[in-house]
């Protein structure tokens with residue numbers, strides 16, 4: 001009688017262990033397979049752009065559908081971890097898109113002509129420097145050059 005109970009207890013024990021291990025493996029797999037909410041996957045809209053060795057070297061054709069927002073003043077896109085915007089006066093800017101406070105993607109606000117973080121309200125000048133926090137560090141800025149004849153925008157470090 002007692003042996004039977006021990007056997008049942010062992011079965012229940014191993015069943016619980018098996019379920020727990022399965023749940024842990026499933027949790028690890030799901031967390032490892034999903035991307036953070038703020039991660040932006042490059043859209044492949046670059047033309048000959050590279051991002052090797054941590055160096056940005058993008059060539060964006062504004063005639064491509066993924067980049068057409070940059071044809072209008074105030075438009076912006078995210079590409080390779082950068083926000084690239086056409087300012088309200090028709091110029092271009094490219095800075096790191098992740099807010100230096102907690103990593104939320106910043107947005108270009110044409111009305112105020114600055115970069116704004118929608119999470120906690122940090123604002124940055126178009127060169128990436130901080131206007132107000134809570135962020136205290138600037139957004140890394142990149143060089144931009146535009147050829148209006150070809151509609152090609154180059155972004156480099």
Ligand code: FES
Pocket residue numbers: 099100101102103104117118119120121122133134135
């Ligand atoms: S994440 Fe940008 S202000 Fe907090």
